[in-house]
Amino acid sequence: MDTTFSALAFFVLAIAVLASATDRRTKPLERRMARLEQKMDRLMAHLGMEEVEDPRMAEVDALLAKGKTVHAIKIYREVTGAGLVEAKEAVERRMR
Template identity: 45%
Template sequence: MDITTVLFALVLLLALVTLQSRIAQAERRAVRVERKLDRILDHLGLREDEPWRDEVEALVRDGRRIQAIKVYREATGVGLAEAKEAVDRLG
């Protein structure tokens, strides 16, 4: 393996790690903005149209929290931890 190939591989690896870090940072920012917006909407007494909310609340009432988390994740696209927190707030 010559040095050019090794250097190219290292530069590519560094670029991928940097890109992954920036994506993760953007996702964290988006989650914070969404939380703030949710708080503002709650404070104003406004509700976002969430057709899946009734299903998630019914699953929580029936004691099917894991299924409720799964439905919440599929509907909103959030991660496991955030979905669990949201379902816990509903229950």
């Protein structure tokens, strides 16, 4: 039983170390991506350009008006390639 507990503790510790290492690698990339997006937004504003919205986003808005949030999230993910959490948050912002 003591061996089982030690093996389980080692396994949990190994997973924690791997998760921490992955998090350390993704945080700088996320910050870099955010900076690039800000620069692109400023550049487009300077040039007087607007981002063209995909026509299917009107379908997302129509689904939201009908109360079909889950289907709207699905369409949003298809259009943008966003993950589930990101799409859910974006669709909820569109509902406001």
